[in-house]
Amino acid sequence: MSCIKDMDFSLTSLFFIFLLPIYIVLYYLLPNRFRQYFLLVFNLIFYASFGPRYLLLLVSEVVIIYFVGVLISRDRTNRGILAVAIILLVVILLFFKGSSIFPMTIVAPLGVSFYTLQGISYLLDVRNGKIQCEHNVFNLLIYMSFFPTVTSGPIFRYHDFIGQHLQNILELKPDYNRIVNGIIYMIYGYFLKLVIAERVAIPVNKLFDTFETAEYGGIILFIVSIAYSLQIYFDFAGYSAIVIGIAETIGFNLPENFRAPYLVKNVKDFWGGWHITLSTWLRDYIYIPLGGSKKGKFRKWINILITFILSGIWHGFRWHYLAWAMLHGIYRIVGDVVFPIKHRLLLYAGVKKDTAFCRLLETTITFVLISFAWVFFRTGLRSSIIYIVQMFSSLGLENMIHGRLWDLGLSPFGWLVVMLGTVFAFVFDLQLYCHKKRIDVVLDEQGVSAKSFCVIFMLLMILVLGIYGDNYDAGSFIYKDF
């Protein structure tokens, strides 16, 4: 076990990057019927490397879910067992989430938030007859411990997993296009994470860690809040791209977690493109069972607020996460209220509906509102309020003119790399937003030369401009903490 703990399985470690191709080759060399066991062993070793004792918790949850699933499938009317099981899983989750506010140091097992939600969704789907209960505990264990998703999602639904898994056991063959597309998506993920996210994190972390906000002025505070929006997006989207790409190389199509969320026109659409698997989980298992939008506007708004509050709690048992979530709830409600009269309001302001300028205005306003909300996500409640107040209290133009922005640790060249990287990512996000085509599909359509050039470009940018190395812990993804 100690040698497993010494292995660095984090996605940005060289060890993992070297190990992965070896794993993929071995995976395909094995006969189909043995691949599932190979996958299971790798899943368990992968998870154990982050803390062997937490493997016990994961396996215990799988055992609970397995037996409860069997019992529910025999008697779907018995809600008692289901309720007890869900309460138990939620209590375990809240125990680790709440440990940050109690005077004890308990480290939450990696991925507990994600695989617990997967387990709850499995039980509810069995209860609702959406899926058959799984009688093979190994399938359930593979599902819950699936190494691409176990640490930070995407939240994989069982009915999506099992069909692919059983098909893979029967007939998965190495497919050049699928494997190459998966690798391209992984490279794109590393580009987003190492070139943009890690770089833009430098001024963000410096400002929020020292919190000398009074010295910088409103403009710089605004720029840093935008920078944090970019950081959290590229960090999480980069991670998602990497794991989706990995899964694709071994025959699993994971659900997309992001769909150009910053190019949308309103906050409602933002949640259709941000952390999609969590949003849809909350929609399917919280919002809709509460009644959704079917019980009148007022009830709908209550349901929206409850769903967002639970989302905030899921992220952490702290006031600032709740504030962030409530803010988004309020945005949604206000958006609903304003929607019928939105275009009339825009017309009064001289903005024509469905024009490029109108779309640009809506997108910009939405992005700014979301960036303000991210401030609450990043730091404590009191600090967030101070930050927002200081952002509006003085422009601080002279600070900008005197180059105080460079004091945050990122040089003009660094900012240029962030901007150009964002433009590069924006081009592919636009394709995703307009045509629902991922980068690998877009490149495929452009031909072999364009695809090769883009891959060479991204690889060189990662190697030359990526933030990694002795002094940095690029292996830490933001959403790993949830």
Place this chain on the structure above:
Amino acid sequence: MRKNIWRAIRVFFILLLVSILFYLYLPPQWNAITNMKKEIGEEKADIVFIGSSHVFNGINPILLWDEQGFFSYVAACGGQAPWQSYAYIKAVNNLEHPQIIVLDVYCFGIEEPRLYDYNHTLENMLTYPFGIEKYKTLRESKIDNIADVMVVFPIIHDNYEQIKGLSINKVLDSNWVLGYSYRIGECNETLTPFDAIYTDELAPIDTKCEIYLNKCITYCKENNIELVLINSPWPRITEDDQKKYNYIAQIAANSDILFLDGNKEMKSLNIDYMQDSYDGSHLNYYGACKWTKYLGNEICKYFSVRNRRGEAKYESIMQRSREKLKKQILVTVD
């Protein structure tokens, strides 16, 4: 089938192009072994000195050439742990096939955890030639990021701000002459005289260190290399330390290997640390000359090493080295 071959070629070409472009971009990094190859070429050195900072501060190959005509090189790095010395002996043998390897045993007698210092491991092993020996030595050095050190670039890639996002010569500078680092300056503190801690008693060294000492001895015997063990003069030695070097002396005697303990020869060396050390520990230029002269005489006494004076290829290397040392002296004076 043809399609698959083209695909394989395309993938290989992309990876090759990226690797070539990236490695062309990487700045060269200093390392005792790679510098030795660059500075003197292969199959040249008759004597190679291996060890820690005691060696690269304390042994002057130019003086050895002037006094005895021996062509030598100092392949030493700071805090070189015994398993790293073993790796160095192998690398030196592969490159130079020297007649004599002189191994300083200071680090064989010190305690953990100093032997596992991460920065020293980087100094010694970062650009050690890639291969299984590098991997094994890194494992013995107990570092966490073996994969990073194996491929080098993640370690030197820490300068995110510049377009040359890679540190040049992160670990050491390469302004050394035949591996020797010229130092002047004097010690300003009073040091304990060696007489005060002189002892003939023995105390065993760390088991792992002893294993590697025996490996070094065995390797040199199997490859027909004369091994000389030395303990460069070191003023901060304690009585307990000296017992361990006495133990090493006994191992050397049992293996019929010459062991030269600089601390016991201080009187004959006429070393006065107040003048001959630049920091109260390491020898300065004057101290290095005394110690080197002594070593040269002892090597002459026990071994028959070729006098290379007059041989064109060696003379040209020594001429270059002398010029480089002159520049070092001028820079230091300035």
